[in-house]
Amino acid sequence: MKQNKYSPEDEASAANRRALHRDELDSVPPAIYPGRIPLQGPLVTLEALDPRVHGAALFEEGHASEAALDIWTYLPYGPFADAGAMHDWLRNCSASADPVFVALRDTQNGRLGGMASFLEIRPLFGVIEIGHIWFAPHLQRTPHATEALFLMMCHAMDDLENRRLEWKCNSLNQGSRNAALRLGFRYEGVFYNHLTPKGRNRDTAWYSIMDSEWPAIRTNIASWLAEDNFDAAGNQRKSLSELNHALW
Secondary structure, three states, X not given: OOOOOOOHHHHHHHHHOOOOOOOOOOOOOOOOOOOOOOEEOXXXXXXXXXXXXXXXXXXXXXXXXXXXXXXXXXXXXXXXXXXXXXXXXXXXXXXXXXXXXXXXXXOOOOOEEEEEEEEEEEOOOOEEEEEEEEEOOOOOOOHHHHHHHHHHHHHHHHHOOOOEEEEEEEOOOHHHHHHHHHOOOEEEEEEEEEEOHHHOOEEEEEXXXXXXXXXXXXXXXXXXXXXXXXXXXXXXXXXXXXXXXXXX
């Protein structure tokens, strides 16, 4: 599927349309802390990460080809020397309370397709982030990938009642930056010299969705995922990037 790309000027313009305020809140957090529960959609199921269940398949999906190895370029870990090394890393992930990791499984054929997490979980302020996202090559640029992120977004905003949803990525990771904009996140800026993953500098681009913006974004993504948005060949009839960019 063709992905629309927008320039940094578009990102900055979108961010500047938000008004600063110090208004009294009608309702004050806390939000709800995410639990280790499955999230299921027609295309994808998100399962609590378990290295005993997911480890071998996740290693295979993340290391079976050059395209799979490219997944790890902007992540602070991986690729792994062997399945045992990845299994040990997954054990640490599964024991973590922040991030809370999930594995992504095709609902229809059961094939695993990657991982993601809820992190930077601050329920007292109603803030949460979606991150540590990697999709196996077969899942990339598919409705399955969009649905997986949509399930997490709905859980964060509707079920857990957060008021701010964050997306952060390496500023050089154009694919992740395009994905954030496509999903309706707005650009907030770059934190320079922010992190040092794998001994390299990382400047981090920040994006967010506010609770006031979420209902329209949710409607757009649900509309894009609807069966009637795709023709018999699986081509989209309307672009999610254009739908969400129009909200700005």
